[in-house]
Amino acid sequence: MPTSKVRTGIAALAAMGCLWACREVHMAKREAKETFKTDKEWKETLTPEQYHILRGKGTENAFTGQYYAFKGTGTYLCAACGHPLFSSQKKYDSGTGWPSFWEPLRETAVARAPDHSLGRERTEVLCPVCGGHLGHVFEDGPPPSGLRYCINSAALRFAVQ
């Protein structure tokens, strides 16, 4: 068999392997969202405020959360499932009264979805593992990303590095 055909075959197999791995991750995440916890279980395990925000897409009042002015060094996890979302290294004071980050821990650390509520076009930020609502991302952040991930304190749990 010519070398080029062997190479093409190997490349095709590698691509199939990648596709399969991606599908596995996607299926696992979908399953996690659907089977992570029932609504009744979320109500039992989250505080009323966490439930309102994470499961009901609510927003805490500005300047009331525990993390908007917090300057600890560490990682912010999803308050519902513990998935790592943001690093303190990418947190900044936006002056809005909500914890603000210019970038997530990794591009895939958060999920994004269009939000047409309140008569505005916004991008919702969600936990990619449990599907919990975290906040929104806006295009008025600082460099280098120019993005502002505006996140509810109640959706976060801080962990020291």
Ligand code: FE
């Ligand atoms: Fe989560």
